Every structure is written in structure tokens, then in C-alpha cells.
Amino acid sequence: MPSPIRILTAVPICDGHDSAINTINLEFIRHGIEVIYLGYHRSVGDIVRAAIQEDVGAIGISSYNGGHVEFFAEVVDLLRKHGADDIKVFGGGGGTITHDDVTAMRRKGVDQIFFAGTALSEMAGYVREHYGRPRKKRSPSKLRDIALARELTEVEDSYASRKRSTSNAQRPTSKGKIRNPQSAIRDPRVIGLTGPGGAGKTTLIDELVLRYLSSEGKGRIAILSHDPSVIGEGALLGDRATMINSQDDRVFMRSMATRGQAGGLSPATHDCLALLAQSDFDYVIIETVGTGQEAMPFQKNGIVDLTVLVMNPDYGSRLQLQKIVMLDLADIVVVNKSDLQRARTAHTEIEQRLEQNRRAQRLIDTVAKRHRDPGVDRLFDLISGKSVAAVYDRRNKKIRRS
Amino acid sequence: MTVETKKYGAHRSPLQERSGLMNKLGQVVEAVEKYNQFVLDEVKRARADEGFGREVIDRWHETKSKTLVTHTPTGLPLPRLALPEIDEPGEIARYLFGDGLPGEFPFLNGVYREMYLEPIREIEAGSFGKNGEGGNAESKKRKIDKKKIDNQPKAEEPTRLFSGLMLAEDTNERFHYLTAHQRTHRLSTAFDGPTLYGIDSDADGVFGKIGEGGVAIDTVEDMVRLYDGFDLGSPDFSASMTISGPAPIIMAMYIAAAKRRFGPKVVPKLRGTIQADIFKEVQAQNETIFPTEASLRFLTDMVEFTTREMPRWYPISISGYHIGEAGSTPVQQAAYTLSNGFAYAEMFAARGIPVDQFGPRLSFFLDCGLDIEYIALARVSRRIWAIGMRDVFGAGARAQLFKLHTQTSGRSLIAAEFKNNLTRTAAELMLAYMNATNSCHSNSADEPFTTPSEEWIRLAAHGQAILLEESGIFKHTMNLLSGSPGMKAVERAVEKAILEEFREIERLGGVLAAVEDRFQRSQIQSAAHRYEQQIYDGTRPIIGLNRYRNGSDDIPEVKLTRTPRAKQKLQVDRLAKFKKKNAEKAKRALDKLADVVERGENCFSTLLEAVEVCSLGQIAGRLQEVVGRFRPMV
Ligand code: B12
Ligand SMILES: Nc1nc2c(ncn2[C@@H]2O[C@H](COP(=O)(O)OP(=O)(O)OP(=O)(O)O)[C@@H](O)[C@H]2O)c(=O)[nH]1
Numbered sequence A: 001m002p003s004p005i006r007i008l009t010a011v012p013i014c015d016g017h018d019s020a021i022n023t024i025n026l027e028f029i030r031h032g033i034e035v036i037y038l039g040y041h042r043s044v045g046d047i048v049r050a051a052i053q054e055d056v057g058a059i060g061i062s063s064y065n066g067g068h069v070e071f072f073a074e075v076v077d078l079l080r081k082h083g084a085d086d087i088k089v090f091g092g093g094g095g096t097i098t099h100d101d102v103t104a105m106r107r108k109g110v111d112q113i114f115f116a117g118t119a120l121s122e123m124a125g126y127v128r129e130h131y132g133r134p135r136k137k138r139s140p141s142k143l144r145d146i147a148l149a150r151e152l153t154e155v156e157d158s159y160a161s162r163k164r165s166t167s168n169a170q171r172p173t174s175k176g177k178i179r180n181p182q183s184a185i186r187d188p189r190v191i192g193l194t195g196p197g198g199a200g201k202t203t204l205i206d207e208l209v210l211r212y213l214s215s216e217g218k219g220r221i222a223i224l225s226h227d228p229s230v231i232g233e234g235a236l237l238g239d240r241a242t243m244i245n246s247q248d249d250r251v252f253m254r255s256m257a258t259r260g261q262a263g264g265l266s267p268a269t270h271d272c273l274a275l276l277a278q279s280d281f282d283y284v285i286i287e288t289v290g291t292g293q294e295a296m297p298f299q300k301n302g303i304v305d306l307t308v309l310v311m312n313p314d315y316g317s318r319l320q321l322q323k324i325v326m327l328d329l330a331d332i333v334v335v336n337k338s339d340l341q342r343a344r345t346a347h348t349e350i351e352q353r354l355e356q357n358r359r360a361q362r363l364i365d366t367v368a369k370r371h372r373d374p375g376v377d378r379l380f381d382l383i384s385g386k387s388v389a390a391v392y393d394r395r396n397k398k399i400r401r402s
Numbered sequence B: 001m002t003v004e005t006k007k008y009g010a011h012r013s014p015l016q017e018r019s020g021l022m023n024k025l026g027q028v029v030e031a032v033e034k035y036n037q038f039v040l041d042e043v044k045r046a047r048a049d050e051g052f053g054r055e056v057i058d059r060w061h062e063t064k065s066k067t068l069v070t071h072t073p074t075g076l077p078l079p080r081l082a083l084p085e086i087d088e089p090g091e092i093a094r095y096l097f098g099d100g101l102p103g104e105f106p107f108l109n110g111v112y113r114e115m116y117l118e119p120i121r122e123i124e125a126g127s128f129g130k131n132g133e134g135g136n137a138e139s140k141k142r143k144i145d146k147k148k149i150d151n152q153p154k155a156e157e158p159t160r161l162f163s164g165l166m167l168a169e170d171t172n173e174r175f176h177y178l179t180a181h182q183r184t185h186r187l188s189t190a191f192d193g194p195t196l197y198g199i200d201s202d203a204d205g206v207f208g209k210i211g212e213g214g215v216a217i218d219t220v221e222d223m224v225r226l227y228d229g230f231d232l233g234s235p236d237f238s239a240s241m242t243i244s245g246p247a248p249i250i251m252a253m254y255i256a257a258a259k260r261r262f263g264p265k266v267v268p269k270l271r272g273t274i275q276a277d278i279f280k281e282v283q284a285q286n287e288t289i290f291p292t293e294a295s296l297r298f299l300t301d302m303v304e305f306t307t308r309e310m311p312r313w314y315p316i317s318i319s320g321y322h323i324g325e326a327g328s329t330p331v332q333q334a335a336y337t338l339s340n341g342f343a344y345a346e347m348f349a350a351r352g353i354p355v356d357q358f359g360p361r362l363s364f365f366l367d368c369g370l371d372i373e374y375i376a377l378a379r380v381s382r383r384i385w386a387i388g389m390r391d392v393f394g395a396g397a398r399a400q401l402f403k404l405h406t407q408t409s410g411r412s413l414i415a416a417e418f419k420n421n422l423t424r425t426a427a428e429l430m431l432a433y434m435n436a437t438n439s440c441h442s443n444s445a446d447e448p449f450t451t452p453s454e455e456w457i458r459l460a461a462h463g464q465a466i467l468l469e470e471s472g473i474f475k476h477t478m479n480l481l482s483g484s485p486g487m488k489a490v491e492r493a494v495e496k497a498i499l500e501e502f503r504e505i506e507r508l509g510g511v512l513a514a515v516e517d518r519f520q521r522s523q524i525q526s527a528a529h530r531y532e533q534q535i536y537d538g539t540r541p542i543i544g545l546n547r548y549r550n551g552s553d554d555i556p557e558v559k560l561t562r563t564p565r566a567k568q569k570l571q572v573d574r575l576a577k578f579k580k581k582n583a584e585k586a587k588r589a590l591d592k593l594a595d596v597v598e599r600g601e602n603c604f605s606t607l608l609e610a611v612e613v614c615s616l617g618q619i620a621g622r623l624q625e626v627v628g629r630f631r632p633m634v
């Protein structure tokens, strides 16, 4: 079975018309396409960066607020500039894009525009037909993100074509893929975040990224995020849309669908992680799908240096806690959403549960959705060994945290 | 002007505010159900209790006999108020309490007594109370209070055209052109993309968007230019500003600009509306710039200020339009809009603003499409709002009114054989007036393509005039079409469905919790997807698209008014000058603003100072440093 088609969709800057693209995303997914959705009000730079990192077959842009001829062309140009013009650009904008516009856009390198009134299935059919074929052998790129992104694609594709079963995730990482044995590659810290659905993992990672970017003047960070999908079916990979701080040249992010594997990761995850771990990043953060925590999603003695379990205070009764294996294994347990009423009880119950383990585990309360949350600061300090509070103080003495 | 920040009592932190709040919906559901039960009880009582029955009948006859008679152009005499032909006390009670006469609680038939009726020319004290004992015409020969008639709310002139283009001076010129021959000046302002998103014209990647689709406003100086030549304090002037995410900053700029031109005394005289509806931004329109709770706090700061200092201003327009256009069902639209409204009421009340002060300053904005629900959507909304405000919030008469602006559906207008859009809009207008909307905007037939052109705008405006002025449908008789069995059936079904939505939101912990859970967004998205699927599988006939398609590509002449680069550059240069001139002062003003926000105080008066020396982007940026940026939801 070939790899599912991956495309990126987005709405241009200063444009919030997302109704059409939401519908189109759903339709694409129904047709077995993996859609990485970047959201609305997105700049050319953000779109191209994401498309390159995700190594998608094409970018679908939905534009309504005018200026589409220029915007689409800028996306095409920037792709070209980076040597990533095997990524095609297509889209629509209802009646706002006229036939004359389309002629101009085609001339500037836009692949296809769908007019108002085009049937949804027709568009999905077009994408399957034109962006689904495996891409020809691509010339090696000098841009490191492109090279890395393509290698990640090869890993993912190899799993899809070999039809490996889920157990393959446990096999050792493939060494053959490791690129560029350059001398001074730093050894990134690999941090694995897992936890139940909706506990706040993505929000937390994005807040950690913000702290990393503002406390370190240079260096890069990689994120591997997962969303569930069934073999041969599509998926909506939507984390990028909400991760406002991670749209940055210093962040390399890759979204993966689990493609039928249980346990919160994709069959290709460990190999991809190995690749990232051998690249030039300070940190590699991996987020699992939100699932039950009966088992440890990360390989024992694997590449993950630090495991973080993110809990939602609403886990139910104390009895539920006994079943959570991850509570035994995680290095750090985070009770997120500690703004919720149940958080204090949750903290106490989890603390008692951790005491049984007699291990040096840390328990931290956070409110990831709160700006400059001190709990997230503590988590960052713990992970980085730095004090983010000191950074704030230096940057702006006036900003106090309450 | 000195502003006292704590007048309405101590401020609670947003989190405190959150915990106990925004969950009065359950009470609203109960109140409506209780009210419905009350109506049934009154029906029974009118039948069982002879005294009460007589009272009801007397009132009925009195109303009928007081009803004035009008003569149509053909000479046909008609009552100015049509009432159901019932004479049984129970049924009369059901009508009087359940629906209410126009202008009477629970306002099903309208918030005013004579919505679109022509002013009376020839008056006959009459009796249409055929079967009335009130036939003793003597007592009905009333003197007509002339003043009362003049005071009737007039239908909105269809001249409040949404406009905004290029730079402030260009929009200003357009405003003057539009209002050249008008006694009252009602301006409706559209902002460009960067302004709507709270960013400056000199921000990265937005140069090409400056002045596109609306006017570029960066500073108070732009705001002065925008309304130059208009008398902002005049009772004949009102400004409406369609902006929500950065609304408090833009509002502050408007006030500051008015003060620069007319001095501080102008503030209480300012009239107009600012959209400022944050919930619907998060749910549907996607122009939120601060985290939801922080946005709500800034909104409340502004509302606290305007209700106190600007009694003629409408500081929020609670909008279902965008929800409907994003693809919701009509019931979802009404349910989310009303629940948003109740959540705001709760928030403002929690801040200590008296309900009878802010209540009358709330206004609503709904969509009207072609689905059958629209025949009664606003009617039912008006009733639920009145009951909820009276019985849950203890609002007095003026604060119970659901004052409504309607716009016909833009989404129902399509590119294929676009001239059919005229008919669609006409049908929607008809539905909107059957709901007794207070004012209405009709979309132009070229809506799918671009900013409407003069030709189609004129046709759209004339559609309204034809219905209201030329045709006899709405000008002779109130209630001409209300109360038909079909309409009643729709009303009942819609009310039930809205209450069901309320219960669901209540279960999720109230409006704010539901919003943060993406509840409304995901409901709207699935409805939108279903709608599009229905078009392409043919179960939703769209003429010219999936039925009776002739294949010809009839497209209006699309004249794009692009903002010339020179103008965009001018805006950037002006902004640079402003920033340079005020650099020192801006720093201090921003620090002070940040401080006030950190302390959790009402920041609106500090905002008023800040806009004197800071740009929109500087202020929004600094506020984001303090409260964070909005994290978009998929
Ligand atoms: C719905 C709508 C809104 C909603 C948006 C809700 C939402 N969350 O999306 C609301 C009410 C919020 C809104 C607001 C505004 N809107 Co508006 N809106 C529309 C409207 C009515 C329909 C667009 C739509 O979604 N159609 C449904 C889709 C599914 O169908 P479609 O457009 O025919 O698209 C088909 C294809 O083109 C294709 N397609 C589309 N995109 C893509 C992408 C890909 C990848 C693919 C493969 C295919 C594809 O798929 C569709 C199915 O065949 C249009 C007018 C119209 N009738 O088209 C105006 C319109 C787009 N809006 C307009 C404007 C100006 C605005 C505002 C700026 C107004 C203001 N100043 O406040 C704001 C800005 C909002 C913002 N945040 O950016 C203008 C744009 C003018 C221009 N470009 O010259 C329009 C054209 C109306 C007008 N004539 O003035 N709007
Ligand atoms: N009340 C509260 N809500 C939060 C907090 N952090 C995140 N959320 C909300 O929780 C929801 C889920 O957040 P995500 O970050 O997407 O959670 P996740 O664990 O990545 O979810 P999945 O990847 O789908 O399993 C969002 O609506 C967040 O706004 C918090 O500290 N308090």
C-alpha cells in the first residue's frame, strides 16, 4: 500500500474565511488524504516553512479577502527560492478568484484553482490524481530542513510500502539512514510527552517552545507530533494551527499520522526520532496521540531521555490512577489545567500514587493555557536546567508575574 | 474628563469571574418553560375564572376598538393592527400573554407597536371591533396624540452603506459622497485586514493588504482624518464600526479623535455602534487577537466606560450573522447568539453594571437565509431574550428589547448565474421583514465576486424600498402575516430546538467553557460540511448550480479597486513619523498601560491616554506581552 497523500492547507494572512477550507479538509480526509492544516491568517513564510518541513505533495490555499494573485505567487516564489518547487500550489476562493486571475496565477506557477461551484469530490479526485504519485528521485537539497524533511518522508514511505505490522515499532532504529556524520553535532535532549486526549500536551509544548526561543538566543528545537489515523485512511493533522509560538525558523516541526498503529505513535516514529536525534537540535520533543496510558508509548532504553506524562485533573476516581502504567514510568508528571476545580484533589491523589513508586519522580501543576504560567516556567526549568524567570526579569523588569 | 475606574465595584480576576459565571443558561431555559406554563395557566384561568375571562375580553375589545383605520391607495379601509379572529377568553389570553401585541412583552410580534407602518395621514377613530361591545363608538373617538405618532420608530433608511477603502482620507471622501444629500448621517465603517487583526501597516508581510477591503487605521490621526468634516456630537450623526478583536483600542481612538476635534464635552453625545462581539469571533469570524478571557475583560472594561460616559453608544452588537455565514443551521445561529448575549449580560452584571443601564445598549445582528426557520427565527429570539432578561436578570422594560439588525445571507448568493441572487435576496428580505426586524441590509447580487459595485448596491437597496414603500405588504397593517398556522408551527419547533441547544451548552459548563471546548465551532463546521455535501448530492436544490443549469458563464464586470502602492507607502510613512514623534511618550504610555492591565484594573481610561501617542499595533503588541496572544482553534 502506498503512503497516503500528504498536503498542507492554509488561509492567507489577514483572512479568517475558514469555512471553505474546513469543509475541504474534511472532504480530503474522507478521501484518504492526510491534511496538515496550518489555520487561517497565515503568512507566506509560515506556509512555506511548514510545507517544507512537512514535505507535503502540495499546498492548498483558500483565499477570500483579495490579493490572491500576489499571495499565491509569493508562495510559489518562496518555494522556488528554497529549491522546494516540487511542492505544488493549488487552491480556491469562491467567486473572488476570476477566470482572468486564474490565467495570471497559472502563469506565475500556480498549479490549479477551483472555482465556486466545483463539486467537493472533484477537488479530492484532482488531489489524489495529481499529488498522489510518488515523487521522482529528487535532487539533493542543500537546505538542511529540506534534506531532513525528505529523509523523514522516505522513512515513513518505507514503512507504508513494506506494510510492516505494528510490532515493528519495537525494532531497533535503522542506522542506514543516518545522515551527515559531521563532527560537531550536539546531542539533543529528547523529551517525550504523553497523556490522555485533550490534557493539554500540544499547548504545553508550544509554551515550552516560547520559553526556549526567548531564553536561548540561538539553537533549534524539533517537534514530532502525532494524530490518530487508520491504515489507508486520511487524517487531520491540526496541531500547527494552534501552535502559535512554534511557527519560527528555529523550530522544525513534523506532523505524523499513526496510520493504524495503536499506542499513540506511528510505525515510523522511532526511526524518524532517531533521525531527528542525530540532527542539530538542542531538543527534540515528541507528542504522542492522546490515548490510554496502559502502556509506555516510548521504547525502554530508547532514544527518549525524559518522559513527561501530562494529566487532566478530570481522570475520574482515584481507582483509575492505579491502572495508569505511565505513572510508574514517567520522569515528570504534570497536572495541567490546574485552574480547574478538581486540580487540587488530583494533585493530592497523584502525589500519593507516586509515593508508592519510591522513585525520584517530579510532580508539577501547570495551567498551559495561561500566559506566563509559573507552573510551565518550573517545567521548563526542570527540563532545561535554566531559570526562565531570570530571563524574563532581565528582558523586562516591569513584567511581573502574579 | 476624569474617569473613576472602580465605580461599579471591585474587579475580580478573570479566573474568578469564570468559575461561577456564564452558566445562567439553565435558568433561562427554566424561565422560558415557566413562562410557557404561565401562559397555559392563564388560558385555563381565563376560561375558568369568569372575572378574569371578562377582563381579558374587555382588553381585547378595547385594543380592537382603539385600532386606527388606514386607507390603502385604492381606498380600501384596513386596521393598522390585525388581530386573530378569536372571541373565546382562553384563546385571547394565549395570544396576549404568549405572543403579545406588537411592542408588548414577550415581543414575539415586534419590539415596537408600528414597525414599518406609514405615518398616518388620515385618521379615523374607528372600530374594527366588529363583535365588540366596544361598538359604543363614542368612547373611541379619541384625540390622536400627534406627538405619539411622530415618535414612532421609523424604518431605517437603507443608506447605511458599509464602506471602507484605501486610506482614511479616501474613505472620508466616500462617506461625504454617500451622505451628500442626507439629513442624517449614518456611517458604517469597514476596516482593512491589518486593522481587523490589530497589526500596524508597517508589520511584516501585510504591505499588500493595506487599505484592501476596508480602511487602514493605525493611529488616532487616521481616525481624525476618517470622520473629518462630520459633526460627531450631532444628534443626526452616528458611526458604526465593524471590528471586534481590537475593538476597545479602536473605540478609544474614536473617542480620542472626537475629543481632539470637539473637546471633552463631546464624549457623552457620541452616537454609534461598535461590533466588539468576542464570542462570535472565536466561534465563527476568526478575528480574535487576545486569549478569550482577556478579550472579554477588555470588552467589559470598555462597556463599563461607555455605559457610564456615553449613554447613546451601543458598545456591542451581538452577532449571529457570522455564525450563520460560517455555515451554521438557523437554530444554531439563534441559539449561539442568544446564549452569547446572556453570557455577556452575566459578565457585565458581574462587573457591577446595572442591567437596566447596559441592557438597553445591547443590540443584535442576525443573518436571514432561505431556510424555512428564517420565517420565525428572529421572532422566537426576541421572545426568549425578553423572558430571559426579565425573569433571570431582572431587567426592566427597555432592557428586555431584542433590537435587531438583519442582513440577508451572503453565502446563499452564488457565482453561477449570479443574477438569480436578486431573487434570493428579495425572498430573504421578505422573510426578514416578516420577523419585524428593526433594520436590514440587503446584499448585492455581485456578492460572490468582490466588494459590491454601485449598480448592484442600488438594486439591493431598492429591493428594500420596493417591499416597504412600493408594495402594500408592510406599510398598512401590522401583523399582516404573523400568526399563521405554519408560522406558529415553525415558531414552536424553533423555540424547542433553541432551548435544546441551551441545555447542551449548559451541560458543557456554560458559554465560555463550551467555546473553549470548541463546541460551537465544531457544530458549525459539521453543519457547513453537511450543507456543501447537500449541494453536491443534489438534496439541496440550488437553481443554476445543481438544477436548471445552463452552463453559460455569466459574470458581472469585476472592477477591482486596488489600493495603489503609493498610498500604501504613504500610510507606512505617516505611521513611521507618528512613531518617531511620539517614541518617548509612547514608551511611558505603554508601560503605564501594561501596569494597569497587570493590576487587573479597568484599563479603558489608560487606553484613552495611550492612543494619543501609540499606534494600534504598538498597543495590541504590548497587551499581548501581558495577557498573551490568542491561540487559534481549528
Ligand atoms: C461566509 C463569508 C464570510 C463569513 C466567514 C465565516 C468563516 N469562518 O469562513 C464572515 C461573515 C465571517 C465573513 C466576514 C468577512 N468577509 Co466574507 N464572505 C463570505 C461569503 C458569503 C461566502 C464564502 C464561503 O465560505 N463560501 C462557501 C464555500 C464553501 O464555497 P465557495 O466560496 O464557492 O468555494 C468553492 C471553491 O472556490 C472551492 N475552494 C475554496 N477554497 C478552496 C481551497 C482549496 C485548497 C480548494 C481545493 C478549493 C477551494 O471550494 C468551494 C466549493 O466548490 C463570501 C461571498 C460569497 N457569496 O462567496 C464573502 C466574501 C468572501 N467576504 C468578503 C469580505 C470583505 C469579508 C470581510 C472582510 C468584511 C469586513 N470588512 O468585515 C470579513 C472578513 C472576515 C475575516 N476574518 O477575514 C468579501 C471579499 C471581497 C473581495 N475579496 O474582494 C466577499 C466576497 C463578500 C463581498 N462581496 O464583499 N465573510
Ligand atoms: N482550563 C484549561 N484548559 C487548557 C489548559 N491547557 C490547555 N487547555 C485546553 O485544553 C484543550 C486541549 O489542549 P491540547 O493542548 O490540544 O491538548 P492535547 O493533550 O494536545 O490534546 P490531544 O493531542 O488531542 O490529545 C484546548 O482547548 C486547550 O485550550 C489549561 O491549563 N487549563
Ligand SMILES: [Mg+2]
Binding pocket: A201, A202, A203, A239, A287
Ligand atoms: Mg495534541
